[in-house]
Amino acid sequence: MALFSKNKTIQKSDILKKPLPKHIAIIMDGNGRWATNRGLPRVAGHRAGVETLKQIIEFCVEINISYLTVYAFSTENWKRPKEEVNTLMNLVVEYIERELDLLDRNGIKINPIGILDELPEKTLEYIKKAAEKTKDNNKLVLNVALNYGGRAEITQAVKKICQKIANGEITPQDINEDLISRFLYTSNMPDPDLLIRPSGEMRLSNFLLWQIAYSELWVTNVLWPDFKPQHLINAIYDFQNRDRRFGGINLS
Numbered sequence: 001m002a003l004f005s006k007n008k009t010i011q012k013s014d015i016l017k018k019p020l021p022k023h024i025a026i027i028m029d030g031n032g033r034w035a036t037n038r039g040l041p042r043v044a045g046h047r048a049g050v051e052t053l054k055q056i057i058e059f060c061v062e063i064n065i066s067y068l069t070v071y072a073f074s075t076e077n078w079k080r081p082k083e084e085v086n087t088l089m090n091l092v093v094e095y096i097e098r099e100l101d102l103l104d105r106n107g108i109k110i111n112p113i114g115i116l117d118e119l120p121e122k123t124l125e126y127i128k129k130a131a132e133k134t135k136d137n138n139k140l141v142l143n144v145a146l147n148y149g150g151r152a153e154i155t156q157a158v159k160k161i162c163q164k165i166a167n168g169e170i171t172p173q174d175i176n177e178d179l180i181s182r183f184l185y186t187s188n189m190p191d192p193d194l195l196i197r198p199s200g201e202m203r204l205s206n207f208l209l210w211q212i213a214y215s216e217l218w219v220t221n222v223l224w225p226d227f228k229p230q231h232l233i234n235a236i237y238d239f240q241n242r243d244r245r246f247g248g249i250n251l252s
């Protein structure tokens with residue numbers, strides 16, 4: 001846990017005094033445990049998790065974060081019981097049905113990332129609709145990782161690059177880090193500055209493996225349904241007080 005919380009509560013005004021992260025990524029973890037702790041079915045935790053997501057999106061808009069990437073469903077999550085998978089897929093549909101107009105009015109661009117064509121038809125239809133309606137918005141890019149895996153993302157990038165070579169459009173000498181980045185789902189976006197993982201797990205879980213090479217990690221024991229804008233303020237405050245050297249040394 002962060003040390004500052006023993007001394008004083010960090011305010012929104014405190015974090016606005018210093019540069020904010022441009023891109024925040026969040027592994028929304030702990031929904032199942034939150035529900036089990038209350039004697040509720042796991043899916044109740046996912047429902048509560050959507051409410052948290054709404055508050056966090058709102059707060060990111062309020063403080064002018066440019067990119068927010070959330071891990072909603074991984075390529076490994078299909079192993080969960082069918083009922084839980086169905087609920088998660090339906091929650092995406094429900095969320096879009098309920099919130100799309102508001103998200104659009106608030107200038108949020110919804111950008112689903114992952115192997116989208118393997119999603120159930122209805123979920124795919126709704127996320128495509130949401131992406132299309134909000135495509136020209138520029139206040140906050142909300143990347144929703146759905147059927148997403150970092151290794152799968154890199155694999156599809158490698159395939160596309162090989163195809164370009166096979167077509168004679170590029171040569172192997174043209175391959176560099178920038179080129180690879182352009183074939184990822186996050187092409188033309190800055191890498192996440194800050195990766196937040198609630199629920200105390202110290203794992204990356206196949207999330208944004210390429211993009212988080214130099215991200216600052218912030219882990220809290222708080223479960224995602226209990227995560228509040230105050231926790232985000234705390235994470236950003238800690239981030240602002242870290243010494244990011246990107247492999248170099250600090251000469252000042």
Ligand code: FPP
Nearest residue numbers: 028029030031032033049050072091092095
């Ligand atoms: C991990 O918690 C959480 C998920 C696999 C799902 C996260 C999805 C949402 C919050 C809803 C997505 C909806 C929209 C609209 C984007 P867990 O179930 O693994 O928790 P546990 O580790 O405590 O079991």
